[in-house]
Amino acid sequence: GDSVTQMEGPVTLSEEAFLTINCTYTATGYPSLFWYVQYPGEGLQLLLKATKADDKGSNKGFEATYRKETTSFHLEKGSVQVSDSAVYFCALSRNTGNQFYFGTGTSLTVIP
Amino acid sequence: KAGVTQTPRYLIKTRGQQVTLSCSPISGHRSVSWYQQTPGQGLQFLFEYFSETQRNKGNFPGRFSGRQFSNSRSEMNVSTLELGDSALYLCASSPQPLGQANTGELFFGEGSRLTVL
Numbered sequence: 001g002d003s004v005t006q007m008e009g010p011v012t013l014s015e016e017a018f019l020t021i022n023c024t025y026t027a028t029g030y031p032s033l034f035w036y037v038q039y040p041g042e043g044l045q046l047l048l049k050a051t052k053a054d055d056k057g058s059n060k061g062f063e064a065t066y067r068k069e070t071t072s073f074h075l076e077k078g079s080v081q082v083s084d085s086a087v088y089f090c091a092l093s094r095n096t097g098n099q100f101y102f103g104t105g106t107s108l109t110v111i112p
Numbered sequence: 113k114a115g116v117t118q119t120p121r122y123l124i125k126t127r128g129q130q131v132t133l134s135c136s137p138i139s140g141h142r143s144v145s146w147y148q149q150t151p152g153q154g155l156q157f158l159f160e161y162f163s164e165t166q167r168n169k170g171n172f173p174g175r176f177s178g179r180q181f182s183n184s185r186s187e188m189n190v191s192t193l194e195l196g197d198s199a200l201y202l203c204a205s206s207p208q209p210l211g212q213a214n215t216g217e218l219f220f221g222e223g224s225r226l227t228v229l
Contacts, residue, residue: 036218043116043202043220044155089155099145099168099210100218104154 002027006090006103013080013110021075021106023064023090031092033057033066033073038087038105047075047088080110114139116205116221124227130191133224137184137205144186145210145218146178149200158201161186162209190226198228 007022025031032051036044048057053068062077073090090103117136125131137144146158157170161180178188184205190197204218 034217036220041222043222044204044218045220046217049217093211099157099160099170101157102147102155104152 002031002092002094002101004090004092004101004103006088006106008104008106010107010109013108015082015110015112016079017110019075019077019080019084019108021088021090021108023073023075023103025071025073025090025092025101027071027092027094027101029094030068031094033064034091034093034100035062035064035073035075036089036091036102038089040086044089080108082110082112084108085110116203116219118201118203118221118224120224121222122225122227124229125193126229127193127195129193130189131193131226132187132189133201133203133226135186135188135203135205135221137186137203138219141205141207141219142184143206143209144180144184145204145206146186146188147202147204148172149202149223150198155202158188160210167209193228195228198226200225 003026034049035047037047038044048059050057050066056065064075087105087107089105093100119134143162145160147155159169160167164180175191180186200223202223204220
């Protein structure tokens with residue numbers, strides 16, 4: 001079945017450090033891929049998405065590229081800020097399916 | 113435009129009791145899906161409703177049920193509560209059913225945190 005695997009946390013970085021959170025997926029066909037972010041005490045919100053192979057999603061300095069050959073959608077940011085501290089979820093959805101599949105989440109803490 | 117509203121935000125129950133959680137989607141959104149969030153399991157899909165019909169159900173026991181009303185508001189019910197049901201329950205709305213080609217984003221509420229003692 002469909003599934004998403006993302007790197008386990010927690011991750012702690014110093015401000016302005018480079019961030020990578022790995023995400024790989026298993027799905028039939030051509031899923032859409034997403035990164036959602038959950039700030040403390042809030043629900044999830046969409047950070048970025050990519051709907052086909054080689055697409056790059058980007059938002060707020062975060063980027064992720066849909067790599068079909070490696071079934072990956074790694075999240076990157078060149079210089080993290082304290083305000084980026086949150087839990088990040090990788091997710092997929094297939095056009096012919098009828099649910100979203102989420103990874104287990106990666107907690108990021110950025111220290112000044 | 114008001115966001116997704118979930119009530120209650122926090123509740124404490126004891127084993128064996130039942131609980132009903134409510135979710136009001138964004139105006140115009142007809143799909144409501146529910147998720148259980150726990151530290152070890154991440155988000156697990158419970159079920160989705162669209163136009164008052166359950167379209168899909170995750171791998172949860174029959175104690176977990178839901179419904180959707182004509183105004184798209186949704187409720188989920190958990191009967192005979194167990195300690196392991198303690199979790200954050202999130203609902204999300206979207207204009208289209210899950211899996212449709214133009215379903216790009218889920219809009220989440222802040223969740224209902226259930227503690228079972």
